[in-house]
Amino acid sequence: MNGSEIIIDALKKEGTDTLFAFPGGVVIPIFNALYGESELKVILNRHEQAAVHAADGYARATGKVGVALVTSGPGATNTITGIATAKLDSIPIVVITGQVKRDFIGTDGFQEVDMSGLTRPISKHNYLVSDIEDLPRIMKEAFYIARTGRPGPVSIDIPVDILNSLLKNYTYPKDVKLPGYKPTIQGNPKQIKKLAQTIQHAEKPLFYTGGGIIAAGAEKELLAVIEKTNIPFVTTLMGLGSIDAAHPLFLGMPGMHGRYAANHAMMQCDLMIAVGARFDDRVTGDISRFAPHATIAHIDIDPAEIGKNVKTDIPVVGDAKYILSELNELLKPRKRNGWCDSVTTWKEEQPLSYTMENGEDCPPQYVIERLNALAQEDAIIVTDVGQHQMFTALYYRHRQARAFISSGGLGTMGFGLPAAMGAALAHPGRQVVAICGDGGFQMNIQELTTCALNGIPVKAVVLNNQYLGMVRQWQELFWNKRYSSVCLKQRPDCPPECQGPTGSCEGTYLPDFVKVAEANGVMGLRARTAAEVDAVLKEGLAHPGPVVMEFLVKKEENVYPMVPGNKAIDEIIMGKKK
């Protein structure tokens, strides 16, 4: 077999069924081997960044390793944002890039770029294959490293002459031998016991759970512990859906745009049990004032996360599923009526709110609420990055794991549409909705073509406020309304110091998303008012193929609650009351 055939055989043995790909000079040998291939579905994305996000969306929706295949040089550099996105959110993907032939490496050859150098700080691990003999082992290791321990992206750079070399006696390895890579799965029993005792005695404990619950598949174990111990919980953006948001002990998402109850519970608890969460600055706010009364327990598979941002009193390194089930064995049921009553009262007293008045533009929150009512129960909700992302996190009822997909750590605009494609290909038959802002939607809008040609039925919901809304919100609140480069209708003849839309700036908004959709062979719908929202959603969601539903929404709506930067997370700006 030659190198190209080995790669394809390895992909199949690793259970890959979909390949997000874009060809180019040095990877022609792999595409040649893929010619006529029936077991592997090859999706030809229109940009390499989108291919990686699609592989990422596929991985987030399934827990399986997503795979992207692109050429060297610009093809490779276009994957960088996608790889970094997967790294920050611990998503298992393998990105295969072609490289110039070995003799040319280091000569600034055509389309040569040092891919292993570029991916070193943004991947979990990377390889440059320098010998055909190593290829089977590297393929095996790459998939193993991507999906085990704390998952993450692995990049494999393969020179074209290796793709063409023959390897006699090829066999795909059964095991990996990696003396320097042994993730800890079982937590230290003494630490688990200590944690159980601490939980038993805590009066005001709180679970703070993150994406690690989903990565470990520990949703049931978490629910069991929470229900046995009656401990309220908050869930980060990455963990939303791990337990149904309708659960009475769920206080919402904490942090910069966190719910009042979630943030106050974090500040007032006497024991915080973090599970698969990493005390990100968007969650903790001013770290010196974070959770002042709490003993901090931290369960994480990555020992480097423990003590990285906050001082940890009870660390437990290991797999969340394993540790939570061990913990459950040791815990005794306990009621905590006083504490539970206070936190749930906060939740009732400080609900999410926005105003909706006749004659005003449609509030974006309303679209999310209606989508929540009209989408299928098991719909997969994918977002882009910005205000709509936070509205979706807050206003959608996240019911199950792997059904809310969002770029959390890196905050990558342009993620939504391609990631939704990955999710839709992974789950044929399930409704997949990509919620985007009008800014981010334009960053990978070319993928509408890919959706149309391949029949990928993504339902895109575009909340169009004609602004880069999140930046505009910051400019409004903290920069004296100096709306610099955020208006998407801005033209050279606009006043140089515009502070928001007036009657005299009624130029045409570009692009016309409905026409763009139609030009790409995708159904395009538009709701101009709140009254039209339901009809558009119903028509769009019922359509069997891909759809773009554009909703013209309030231009200057803000995401609330909001904790300004460097404030403690209980210093919250709440929204307008209804």
Place this chain on the structure above:
Amino acid sequence: MKNQIERHTIRLKVVNTVGVMARITGLVSQRGYNIYSIIATPTEDPSFYTVHLVLQESEEKIEQITKQLNKLVDVIKVTDISHNKNYIVREFIMVRVSTSKHRSDILQLFDVFEAKMLDLTQNYAVASLTGSPRKIKRFIDAIQPYGIQELDRSGEFAVLDV
């Protein structure tokens, strides 16, 4: 003291593979730390290398970087040697000093520090010295006024003295 900045010698056992040093130095700079010195040397087993990484940071930061280094797939073992009371640190240096003026003073200094004379001409002397970081520092301080023409240092390496 957790926040006190001290010199830490971290010893790593790594797989002898292309790019392993780039991974280590990249990780350290990516996390915002400075390298005081770094040495990579082959071991008795050709498939492994030993790396001595010296960092001047607080205990807290060293703990974090040690954990991050441990996560590198090509890194087999990470030990912060400075945590152990019984360890020996040595550095090897070579120096060329001008002897056109204070020739006898310089030669006497070499003697006192037990530096090994490698070459001596009318204009300069070349010597080597192996010693603890303290001894090396004192030696360099002592010869500095006479005009160091060239100074090359191995960087610090250490061994546990169990």
